Amino acid sequence: MEKKPITIIGMPMDLGQGRRGVDMGPSAIRYASAQALLQKLGYEVEDLGDLHVPSPESKSAGDPKLKYLNEIRDVCEKLAETVSGVIARDRFPLVLGGDHSMAIGTIAGAAAQYENMGVIWYDAHGDLNTGETSPSGNIHGMSLAVSLGIGHPDLVNIGGFAPKVRPEHTVIIGARELDPGERDLIGQLGIKVFTMHEIDRLGMARVMEEAIGIVSNGTDGVHLSLDLDGLDPKDAPGVGTPVPGGVTYRESHLAMEMLAEAGIVTSAEFVEVNPILDRENQTAKVAVALMGSVFGQKVL
Numbered sequence: 001m002e003k004k005p006i007t008i009i010g011m012p013m014d015l016g017q018g019r020r021g022v023d024m025g026p027s028a029i030r031y032a033s034a035q036a037l038l039q040k041l042g043y044e045v046e047d048l049g050d051l052h053v054p055s056p057e058s059k060s061a062g063d064p065k066l067k068y069l070n071e072i073r074d075v076c077e078k079l080a081e082t083v084s085g086v087i088a089r090d091r092f093p094l095v096l097g098g099d100h101s102m103a104i105g106t107i108a109g110a111a112a113q114y115e116n117m118g119v120i121w122y123d124a125h126g127d128l129n130t131g132e133t134s135p136s137g138n139i140h141g142m143s144l145a146v147s148l149g150i151g152h153p154d155l156v157n158i159g160g161f162a163p164k165v166r167p168e169h170t171v172i173i174g175a176r177e178l179d180p181g182e183r184d185l186i187g188q189l190g191i192k193v194f195t196m197h198e199i200d201r202l203g204m205a206r207v208m209e210e211a212i213g214i215v216s217n218g219t220d221g222v223h224l225s226l227d228l229d230g231l232d233p234k235d236a237p238g239v240g241t242p243v244p245g246g247v248t249y250r251e252s253h254l255a256m257e258m259l260a261e262a263g264i265v266t267s268a269e270f271v272e273v274n275p276i277l278d279r280e281n282q283t284a285k286v287a288v289a290l291m292g293s294v295f296g297q298k299v300l
């Protein structure tokens with residue numbers, strides 16, 4: 001497999017949800033030796049450092065249905081430009097987060113460079129709310145909907161075009177907590193969701209075969225958006241919105257190994273790592289271990 005050089009971008013985003021500390025996620029992932037691992041695997045790696053994100057204490061949240069909308073729009077615009085520029089230089093953007101609202105920017109940037117991009121959303125949640133359906137007003141619960149062109153126009157139109165991805169090229173893996181409005185949207189759009197039920201029933205290997213088929217059928221790029229809360233909180237405790245009964249560490253490695261084998265992933269982000277809620281940086285270490293598998297690390 002071709003080893004495209006990697007560019008790490010830190011996104012200390014914590015405006016998209018209510019628990020402080022997730023802005024330290026990028027540092028925690030770097031501290032868990034992400035760059036050294038990737039270099040050991042034979043990649044050339046550059047790290048652009050962190051983009052600037054204003055701290056929530058210095059701003060007012062504004063509309064309680066879309067908290068920090070203006071700030072999130074601005075930082076996602078900047079992230080989109082950065083990601084797009086990295087791909088234009090023929091490098092692989094690897095974005096470290098940060099809460100999941102950042103995916104609005106990452107996906108906007110990647111989608112600017114691909115005609116038809118597939119998305120793998122690895123998450124306990126659907127992140128398919130809008131300002132109207134969200135129970136929390138937290139934009140990290142809306143980022144997939146926005147990328148599909150549904151939600152507040154300021155977010156939907158980031159990068160100057162919409163939608164970024166199509167429902168038929170989108171899969172959600174690991175879902176186990178969906179709000180009523182998200183369920184409706186899934187039915188309306190026909191998005192393929194591999195809930196924990198399908199993972200238990202079919203096994204991760206079969207789920208990934210199907211998922212890879214969907215995101216690579218008729219696409220020229222695939223983005224992996226991995227929310228660490230997709231994993232079981234026993235394996236990844238340092239997340240702001242943990243949900244029991246999640247994907248195991250082993251199943252997650254298998255999923256990432258199968259993606260590496262398929263050779264389809266063209267951009268990735270690892271999000272929602274919150275060191276304040278973690279135990280001895282375990283969740284960042286899990287993120288880095290999974291990163292290894294995505295980039296082709298094998299036991300033998």
Ligand SMILES: NC(=[NH2+])NCCC[C@H](N)C(=O)O
Nearest residue numbers: 100125129136138140141241
């Ligand atoms: N990226 C996440 N962790 N999202 C959690 C979203 C939780 C809930 N569905 C909400 O909209 O508030």
Ligand SMILES: [Mn+2]
Nearest residue numbers: 100123127227
């Ligand atoms: Mn999420």
Ligand SMILES: [Mn+2]
Nearest residue numbers: 124125227229
């Ligand atoms: Mn989640």
